[in-house]
Amino acid sequence: MQIASMHFKERAHDNMGNAQLQGNLQKIKGKFVAKRRQSLVELDDVEATREAARAIRQRALDNLDVWLEMFERNATARGATVLWAETPADVNRHVLAIAARHGVGKIIKSKSMVSEESALDRAIEAAGLDVVETDLGEYILQINDYEPPSHIIGPALHKSKEEVSDLFARVHGTARKVEINELCLEARQMLRKHYLSADMGISGGNFFVAETGSVVLVTNEGNATLTTTLPDVHVAISGIEKIVPTLEDVATLMRMLPRSATGQSISNYVDLLTGIRGEGEFHGARHMYFILVDAGRSAVLGSEVSEALRCIRCGACMNHCPVYQSIGGHSYGWVYPGPIGSILTPSYIGLENALDLPQASTLCNQCGVVCPVKIPLPDLLRKLREQQFARRLRPWSERAGLRLWSWLAARPRLFGASTRIGVRMLRWLGGRDSLIHRLPLGRGWTDGRDMPAPAGRTFRELYAARRADGGQR
Amino acid sequence: MSFGGDDPARAKILGRVRDALSKSGAARDEAGARAAAEAYVAAHAYGPRPRMPGDRVARFMQRATDMESTVAHLADRREIPASVARYLDALELAPALAAQRSRQGVCWPELADLDWAGAGLAIEPRPTTGDDKLGITGAFCAIAETGTLVVLSGASTPTATMLLPDTHVAVVSAARIVAGMEEAFALVRDERDGLPRAVNLVSGPSRTGDIEQTIVLGAHGPYRVHILVVDH
Known part of the structure; x- marks a missing residue:
C-alpha cells in the first residue's frame, strides 16, 4: 500500500471539510460503542477476562x-x-x-x-x-x-x-x-x-x-x-x-x-x-x-512500544477515538488507522515517515480504557513523541519551545514570575468579554474559535492565597 | 525462496526475535523458557468464565436464538423430516427469495436413514455441488454460552453442506450441548486423535454489516440456520 502518512495534516484537513465523509462518519458514530458496552455486561468479570487476555498475549x-x-x-x-x-x-x-x-x-x-x-x-x-x-x-x-x-x-x-x-x-x-x-x-x-x-x-x-x-x-x-x-x-x-x-x-x-x-x-x-x-x-x-x-515486528519487540504487539485488531481504539471519529481512517495514510495505527505505522515504516501520527491524539485515554488487551496506547504515543524529540524529527520551533519550557520549569521562581506575567497579558488580551479573538503565536488556535481568557491569577497564586487563608475550602 | 529446508529468512527472523527478547532481561534461559512453555500447554488452564446458571439446553436454545438461528426441540430423531417440512412451510420469504422454500437438498450420511420422502422432501446423502437449496448436517457438539454449533470436518461430514445451500438445518443431540468453547475443545481432544482439518464454530447465519453497519443476513453462506435439538 502506498504510504501517505507524511501528509496527515493535509489529509485530515481535507477530510474535516468533506461533507459527504462527515455525513457518513456521523451515521455510524457510536453504534459500535453502544453495542460493545452492552455485550461486555454478559461477562461476569470483564476486568478479569481483560487481564487474562492481556496476559495471554504478553506470554x-x-x-x-x-x-x-x-x-x-x-x-x-x-x-x-x-x-x-x-x-x-x-x-x-x-x-x-x-x-x-x-x-x-x-x-x-x-x-x-x-x-x-x-x-x-x-x-x-x-x-x-x-x-x-x-x-x-x-x-x-x-x-x-x-x-x-x-x-x-x-x-x-x-x-x-x-x-x-x-x-x-x-x-x-x-x-x-x-x-x-x-x-x-x-x-x-x-x-x-x-x-x-x-x-x-x-x-x-x-x-x-x-x-x-x-x-x-x-x-x-x-x-x-x-x-x-x-x-x-x-x-x-x-x-x-x-x-x-x-x-x-x-x-x-x-x-x-x-x-x-x-x-x-x-x-x-x-x-x-x-x-x-x-x-x-x-x-x-x-x-x-x-x-x-x-x-518490522521483531524490531518493535525490542523497543519501548513492544506492548503494541499484543493488539488483536478489534478496532475498539478507533471506535472510541474522538480524533479518528472526526477525520476518518484515510487521514492516517497507511494500513492501520486510529490510535493503534499511530503507534504501528511509525514503528513499521519509520518514525521519520509518519511525523504527525504520534501527535494525532489528545491522549484522552479512551483507547487505553477500552483496549481488550490493555495496551497503554497514550503512554506508547508519548514514548514515540519523546523519540521524535530526541531524534530531532520535530520542527525547530517546537524543539526550541520545549527546551525553553523545560529550562523554565526547572526554575520555580522564574517560572512563577513568567506565568504571572503571561496570565495577566492574556487577561488583557481578552478585553471586556474575556475572549481572545486572535492569539499571538497561536493563530491556528483562534482562527476558528475564540479562546477564553484566564481569570488573571495563576494556580500557584491562588493556592498560596488559600493557604494564607488558613487552608479552608 | 525455498519450500522447507534451511530457510535463511527463518533464521534471521528468529535471530532478531531472540536479540529483542534478550535485550529486556538479563541472560535469557532458553531451555527454561521451552520447558515452561511445554508445561503451560500441558496444563490447558481455563481463563475466567461467565457463570452459566440454569438448564444448559435452555440456555443454548436462547443464545442460538439471540444469534438469529431458529431452534426446535424434538424428543425423537425420527421426527426430524416432518419438523423440517413444517419449518420450510412456515418460512416467510420476500418474493425475490421465494425459491428458497424448496424441499430439495442434501444431508450428511448419518441422516440418510430418516424418512425424508415420507415428509415430502427430496434429500440426497451426498456432498453439495453448490446448487442445492437445503443443507442438513449434524454437529459434533454445541456450546451453550454462545448458541454455537461445533462442526468437525471429515469424510462423512462434508463442510460445504453447511455453507453453500440457502438454508442450513443442523441436528444436535441435547446430550452434546456443553458449557463453553473450552469444553468443546476438551471433547475433541477426548474423542479424536488430534484436531480434524477444520473445526468450524457456527453461530447463526452468514451476515454482513459492511454497508453503513446495517446487518444483512445471507452475506455469502446460508440465509438462515435452523437447529433441531434432539433428545434421542
Whole structure:
C-alpha cells in the first residue's frame, strides 16, 4: 500500500471539510460503542477476562521464539508448509511462488491486513493472475480501484450506500440498486461463482495456535470459511506476533475480541484450521501454507512500544477515538488507522515517515480504557513523541519551545514570575468579554474559535492565597 | 525462496526475535523458557468464565436464538423430516427469495436413514455441488454460552453442506450441548486423535454489516440456520 502518512495534516484537513465523509462518519458514530458496552455486561468479570487476555498475549510475546518454533513444529507435522517473510515484498514473492507451483489461475481472498502492507492484490494482478476479495467491505474497495481501507474491521464504512449503489451499477453493469440488502445480494451472486471456481484461497490469521499448529479465522460473513473450504490451496498470512499458546487461550480471547469489535457475543463463523484435507474428505485444502511475517515486528519487540504487539485488531481504539471519529481512517495514510495505527505505522515504516501520527491524539485515554488487551496506547504515543524529540524529527520551533519550557520549569521562581506575567497579558488580551479573538503565536488556535481568557491569577497564586487563608475550602 | 529446508529468512527472523527478547532481561534461559512453555500447554488452564446458571439446553436454545438461528426441540430423531417440512412451510420469504422454500437438498450420511420422502422432501446423502437449496448436517457438539454449533470436518461430514445451500438445518443431540468453547475443545481432544482439518464454530447465519453497519443476513453462506435439538 502506498504510504501517505507524511501528509496527515493535509489529509485530515481535507477530510474535516468533506461533507459527504462527515455525513457518513456521523451515521455510524457510536453504534459500535453502544453495542460493545452492552455485550461486555454478559461477562461476569470483564476486568478479569481483560487481564487474562492481556496476559495471554504478553506470554506469547515474552517467549515469541519458543512459541513460533512450537507452532512451526506442530503445523509441519500436520502436512502444512511454514514459510517466513522478512519483508512485505517477501510475502508477495512467497504467494506468487506458491501459485506458480500449483498452477493457480484464480485466487479468492478473505480479509488480511498484512497483505495490505505488501499490496499483495496488485502484485498478484501484475503477475497475470486473478484475485477477488470476498469480505464485502474489501470487495467494495477492490472494485473501486483498490481504495484503501479506513477501518480495521469495517474497511468500507466511510462509504454511504448511495456511493456503493453507484459503484456496483458502474462496475457490475447492472441496474442501480437502492436497498442495502439488494446490494449485498448482488455482491453475493458475483462472489459465489468465484468461490466455486478459485484454485487458491488466501486468508489472514486472527491467531496462530502454537499447541496445535492451527490458524483461527474470525468472520461474520463466513467468507473465510468458504475461502478455506473450497479451493485446493490455502495460504494463511499473518504477523509473527499473532501466536497464542493454547486452545483455551483462544477461548478466552474470543470472549473479548467480538465484543470489543462489533459488540457481538461471538462472531458468526470461527474457524480453527489445522493441516491438509483428511482422508476421504470432499473439501478442504490439499496444500496448506502459513506465511509468518516479520516486516518490522521483531524490531518493535525490542523497543519501548513492544506492548503494541499484543493488539488483536478489534478496532475498539478507533471506535472510541474522538480524533479518528472526526477525520476518518484515510487521514492516517497507511494500513492501520486510529490510535493503534499511530503507534504501528511509525514503528513499521519509520518514525521519520509518519511525523504527525504520534501527535494525532489528545491522549484522552479512551483507547487505553477500552483496549481488550490493555495496551497503554497514550503512554506508547508519548514514548514515540519523546523519540521524535530526541531524534530531532520535530520542527525547530517546537524543539526550541520545549527546551525553553523545560529550562523554565526547572526554575520555580522564574517560572512563577513568567506565568504571572503571561496570565495577566492574556487577561488583557481578552478585553471586556474575556475572549481572545486572535492569539499571538497561536493563530491556528483562534482562527476558528475564540479562546477564553484566564481569570488573571495563576494556580500557584491562588493556592498560596488559600493557604494564607488558613487552608479552608 | 525455498519450500522447507534451511530457510535463511527463518533464521534471521528468529535471530532478531531472540536479540529483542534478550535485550529486556538479563541472560535469557532458553531451555527454561521451552520447558515452561511445554508445561503451560500441558496444563490447558481455563481463563475466567461467565457463570452459566440454569438448564444448559435452555440456555443454548436462547443464545442460538439471540444469534438469529431458529431452534426446535424434538424428543425423537425420527421426527426430524416432518419438523423440517413444517419449518420450510412456515418460512416467510420476500418474493425475490421465494425459491428458497424448496424441499430439495442434501444431508450428511448419518441422516440418510430418516424418512425424508415420507415428509415430502427430496434429500440426497451426498456432498453439495453448490446448487442445492437445503443443507442438513449434524454437529459434533454445541456450546451453550454462545448458541454455537461445533462442526468437525471429515469424510462423512462434508463442510460445504453447511455453507453453500440457502438454508442450513443442523441436528444436535441435547446430550452434546456443553458449557463453553473450552469444553468443546476438551471433547475433541477426548474423542479424536488430534484436531480434524477444520473445526468450524457456527453461530447463526452468514451476515454482513459492511454497508453503513446495517446487518444483512445471507452475506455469502446460508440465509438462515435452523437447529433441531434432539433428545434421542
